[in-house]
Structures are given as structure tokens and as C-alpha cells.
Amino acid sequence: MKKTTIYEDKKAKAEQRTYACPNCGYPVMDHMTQCPNCKQKLTPRGYVPLSDEKIKKIRYVTYTIGAIISIVIIVLIIVFRK
Numbered sequence: 001m002k003k004t005t006i007y008e009d010k011k012a013k014a015e016q017r018t019y020a021c022p023n024c025g026y027p028v029m030d031h032m033t034q035c036p037n038c039k040q041k042l043t044p045r046g047y048v049p050l051s052d053e054k055i056k057k058i059r060y061v062t063y064t065i066g067a068i069i070s071i072v073i074i075v076l077i078i079v080f081r082k
């Protein structure tokens with residue numbers, strides 16, 4: 001049974017996240033924004049811009065939570081005043 005070391009595992013994961021620069025073919029990591037070889041600007045692969053729908057959803061949830069917290073604070077103030 002072959003046992004992979006932590007180092008080998010990390011190396012394999014790093015290789016999975018490596019791709020060739022579209023400009024010069026130099027292996028670059030997927031989070032890099034610039035090729036270290038040719039200085040070409042790269043689009044990080046892990047980066048996915050938020051869609052308007054998602055932003056709206058996040059905003060709605062944030063406002064809802066904010067409103068609930070505000071109501072709870074107001075209720076607590078009223079209750080503890082007495």
C-alpha cells in the first residue's frame with residue numbers, strides 16, 4: 001500500500017491549481033493576477049464576480065437581520081425601562 005506524504009498531497013493540490021499562462025505558457029497558480037514570467041495580467045480562476053441576483057439576496061438578508069436586531073434592541077429598551 002502506497003502512503004502519500006503530506007508534502008506529496010500538498011504538491012498534488014498545488015499542481016491541480018496550476019495552469020499555463022495564456023500568453024507565454026509559464027505555469028502560474030490560479031490565484032495569481034499577473035504572470036511572474038511575462039508580466040501579463042491574468043484573471044484569477046477562483047474569482048467569480050457576484051451576480052446582481054446574489055448581491056440583492058445578500059443585501060436583503062443583511063437588511064432583514066439588521067431590522068430584527070433593531071427591533072430586539074428597541075423591545076429590550078422598552079422592557080427594561082419599566
Ligand SMILES: [Zn+2]
Pocket residue numbers: 021022023024025026035036037038039040
Ligand atoms: Zn506569461
